[in-house]
Every structure is written in C-alpha cells, then in structure tokens.
Amino acid sequence: MPDLPSARPRSLYVHVPFCTRRCSYCDFAVQAMRDPPVDAWLDAIAGEMRMLADERGWGSPLRLDTVYIGGGTPSLLGPGAMAALRDRLRPWAEWDDAAEWTCEANPESFTPEVARGWRAAGVNRISLGAQTFHEPTLRWMGRLHGVDGPARAFDAARAAGFDNVSVDLIFGVPSRLGRDWGDDLVRALLLEPEHVSLYGLTAEAAAPLGRWVGEGRETLADEDRYADEYLLAHNTLCGAGFEHYEVSNFGRPGLRSRHNFVYWTGEPYAALGPGSHAFYPPLRRWNVRSWDDYRDRITSGRPPTDGEEVVDEDTGGLERAWLLLRTDQGWPMEPAGDAVRRLAAGWRDRQLADERDGRLRLTVEGWLLLDGLAVQMAGAAEQDARPTLVRAAAGARSASGAAG
The missing domain is CATH 3.20.20.70 (Aldolase class I)
Known part of the structure; x- marks a missing residue:
C-alpha cells in the first residue's frame, strides 16, 4: 500500500x-x-x-x-x-x-x-x-x-x-x-x-x-x-x-x-541492508541478518524482509513511555491524569525525576531504572485513559439506542 x-x-x-x-x-x-x-x-x-x-x-x-x-x-x-x-x-x-x-x-x-x-x-x-x-x-x-x-x-x-x-x-x-x-x-x-x-x-x-x-x-x-x-x-x-x-x-x-x-520521537524512517530495521507507522519491519542471504534475495528480485509487525495500542503505549522518558524532553504533564500525577510525585520524592516547563524528566538516577519506570508510566497512562474509553463507549451505546 x-x-x-x-x-x-x-x-x-x-x-x-x-x-x-x-x-x-x-x-x-x-x-x-x-x-x-x-x-x-x-x-x-x-x-x-x-x-x-x-x-x-x-x-x-x-x-x-x-x-x-x-x-x-x-x-x-x-x-x-x-x-x-x-x-x-x-x-x-x-x-x-x-x-x-x-x-x-x-x-x-x-x-x-x-x-x-x-x-x-x-x-x-x-x-x-x-x-x-x-x-x-x-x-x-x-x-x-x-x-x-x-x-x-x-x-x-x-x-x-x-x-x-x-x-x-x-x-x-x-x-x-x-x-x-x-x-x-x-x-x-x-x-x-x-x-x-x-x-x-x-x-x-x-x-x-x-x-x-x-x-x-x-x-x-x-x-x-x-x-x-x-x-x-x-x-x-x-x-x-x-x-x-x-x-x-x-x-x-x-x-x-x-x-x-x-x-x-516515533517518526518514520527507511532502512536498507542486512539486519536493518525500518518504521513506516504503524508497521515495523526488519531484514534478514545474513549478508549472503540478503544479497541472494536482492539478486533474485525478492524482498529481503525477515519479519514485520504492526505496533498496536498496547505495544505503542509502552514504546511511547520508553521513548519519551529516555530523552530530556520527558513526559508531557499537560494533560495528565491522576494516576500519572501520583506516579510522578512518587518519582520526584525518590529523586528519580523532576518536573519543569510542564514535562516530567528523569534524573540520571532515574535513567538507570529506565526500563522499569517506562512500564510504570505506560500502566499509569493506560489507567488514566480507561474512564475516557468507558465514557466514549457509553456514549456510543446511548446514541445507538436513540437511533433505534
């Protein structure tokens, strides 16, 4: 496509x-x-x-x-x-x-x-x-x-x-x-x-x-x-x-x-060569690793793709947390729900993060724990999103009933 x-x-x-x-x-x-x-x-x-x-x-x-x-x-x-x-x-x-x-x-x-x-x-x-x-x-x-x-x-x-x-x-x-x-x-x-x-x-x-x-x-x-x-x-x-x-x-x-x-930042990027990974949102794709296999596929007119996956909502949520927290751009706190704000307060108390200019940024001590903190943030963000999803579903049911 x-x-x-x-x-x-x-x-x-x-x-x-x-x-x-x-x-x-x-x-x-x-x-x-x-x-x-x-x-x-x-x-x-x-x-x-x-x-x-x-x-x-x-x-x-x-x-x-x-x-x-x-x-x-x-x-x-x-x-x-x-x-x-x-x-x-x-x-x-x-x-x-x-x-x-x-x-x-x-x-x-x-x-x-x-x-x-x-x-x-x-x-x-x-x-x-x-x-x-x-x-x-x-x-x-x-x-x-x-x-x-x-x-x-x-x-x-x-x-x-x-x-x-x-x-x-x-x-x-x-x-x-x-x-x-x-x-x-x-x-x-x-x-x-x-x-x-x-x-x-x-x-x-x-x-x-x-x-x-x-x-x-x-x-x-x-x-x-x-x-x-x-x-x-x-x-x-x-x-x-x-x-x-x-x-x-x-x-x-x-x-x-x-x-x-x-x-x-999750922008699209192309990639060429053995073992390379590309991202054409929401599709992630990677090539075969062997040079000989890669060359032979190209020579015979076959794509060198080894695998691909669609970055779905669950995977995307964790990746977004991991990517945002790994740079000094940090996590945007406006808007942020109660679960994210509670988590952020705990991190600040432990000196794992600080908040300024509306963004939560990990400290160097926080970066040492990046993988675990990203999982926590993805979970908090998902928890905050649930009421919105429930309200949206309820609204859809109501509208469907009125139409009937």
Whole structure:
C-alpha cells in the first residue's frame, strides 16, 4: 500500500555488514572479512531501495533530513564508497548539505584518504568507535586499533574538515581487566569531540562474551559498579560542558544527533541492508541478518524482509513511555491524569525525576531504572485513559439506542 505523503520517511539508515573481525561483545549483523565486496554491496543496497520505492509507492525521490551509515565497519569500504552510494540512491532518495549525514568508523580503517573521500562526498558527521583507551581491554574486546588509534583518526577527521565527531565508549567491563573508567573519560575529552555515546557492556547470547559468561569464564560489572561508572560519566561529561540529552548520549550545545531523535520521537524512517530495521507507522519491519542471504534475495528480485509487525495500542503505549522518558524532553504533564500525577510525585520524592516547563524528566538516577519506570508510566497512562474509553463507549451505546 502506498504511503501517505505525511508518512514518507525523511530519514534513512543503511547497514554495512562487514568487519575485519567480530568483537567479543558484538551481536550485530556482521560478517568478518578483510576485503569487503564494495560493488556487490552497492548493487544490493540500490536494488533494495528500488524495490522499496516501488512497494511503498514513492513516485518521487525521498527528500532526506538525516542519513546514517552504520555497521559493521563502514570505513572498511574505502574512500569512494560514500560518493558511489549517494549516486546509486539518487533516483529514489536525495539530500543536500543541510542534512545530517553520519558515517560510523573504526580508528584503524579511518585513514586520511577515507576521511577526505567521505568529506568530499558530503558526509558531515563521524561516529568513531573508540570504546576504550586501555590496551589490555582493547585486546580482550578484539579491537584492532591501539591506544593511539582514536587520536590518529581524529587528526584525519579534522584535517579533512569534519567539525562534528562523536566518540563511542563502553563502560562496565570486567574489573579483572584493570581498566580505569575515569581515565578513559579524560582521554576521550582530550580528543575534543562534539558528541559522546556510552554503552553499558552486556552479554548477548549469540556473542562470544555471552558464551563466556554463560560458561562462567567471565563476569560483568555488578549493578553497583555499573551505576557508579554511569554516574561518573554523567558528572565528568556534564562538567566539561556536554548536555546529557538522552540516556546514553551527550552532545555539545546544538550538536545532538538529529538522526537518533527520529527513532526516539516515533517518526518514520527507511532502512536498507542486512539486519536493518525500518518504521513506516504503524508497521515495523526488519531484514534478514545474513549478508549472503540478503544479497541472494536482492539478486533474485525478492524482498529481503525477515519479519514485520504492526505496533498496536498496547505495544505503542509502552514504546511511547520508553521513548519519551529516555530523552530530556520527558513526559508531557499537560494533560495528565491522576494516576500519572501520583506516579510522578512518587518519582520526584525518590529523586528519580523532576518536573519543569510542564514535562516530567528523569534524573540520571532515574535513567538507570529506565526500563522499569517506562512500564510504570505506560500502566499509569493506560489507567488514566480507561474512564475516557468507558465514557466514549457509553456514549456510543446511548446514541445507538436513540437511533433505534
């Protein structure tokens, strides 16, 4: 069914499924190879975009505000890949210099040549996967860059003209590794990034780390140390002038991730590539994860869709609570019913939230409990909605009786 004009996505995610090596914690849709098939990937991405435009009824090219190339390791594709990608997608999607165009990169493959090629193509934001500056932890993770790799990558980015660079860091690593989290934060600040993203280490079942933890060979940080490291990051980065605008993200004023806000506000977004997820409200759809399967489907003219679901009222209520509470925009209190107001008062008493400008915002301590608090808020909002639904149903019955 064709999209309504208002539902045409203005954001696009493109997945690069190639890495030189899979990291110990990684559960993403990636395939390890040193020499990725760039042309085959470009062909497949363009083929999926053509099928998607036909299916959704996009008779004219999408006008995009944000583009995000993630992975995997996009920087493995080389200096010319982004210009080629833009050319391949032009019949169905266009964006200008005002759009936020982000590419993920790893320090060892983000060379000066890649930086210059990307900047010439129009890429204007880099997300650099540093993760840590501690050599033993880098080896344990399976990262290929050394301690000085992020600094060299930043130098390449600045020399190419990038003035918006984000750095990724992982906290909550096993204590036996001896990593000093405070030192990692300082080392990251010395790079002078415009944005920092934090990720708490988790043991996904399909990742090597998941097997290690399941077999008792590795132990992750306990809840207290996890919370301490998260709070230390908040205090350190906010003290350095960053805005903690989302549970995992910090930006200099005016330099928040525009693309990620599309996810957090429930706007439609298109997605291409293995394992990618798209949202065409109320339909959520995701692709097959295997590169070989994805490529073969596109080559034979079959959609690479692995599954889809309609976000119904129940799911939508919980997602709305989770998405609103995870950013500093918070939950709107006007209007809000008695159940939500009682819940908000309890959170304020426990210093899990504060209320200003008509919105309830979680504190950093509240963000540590986000999943549970979102469930509570969704339940309170549903409770407040019930009288309205009952009155509406009663009114409908009354009107039906009068008509009879």
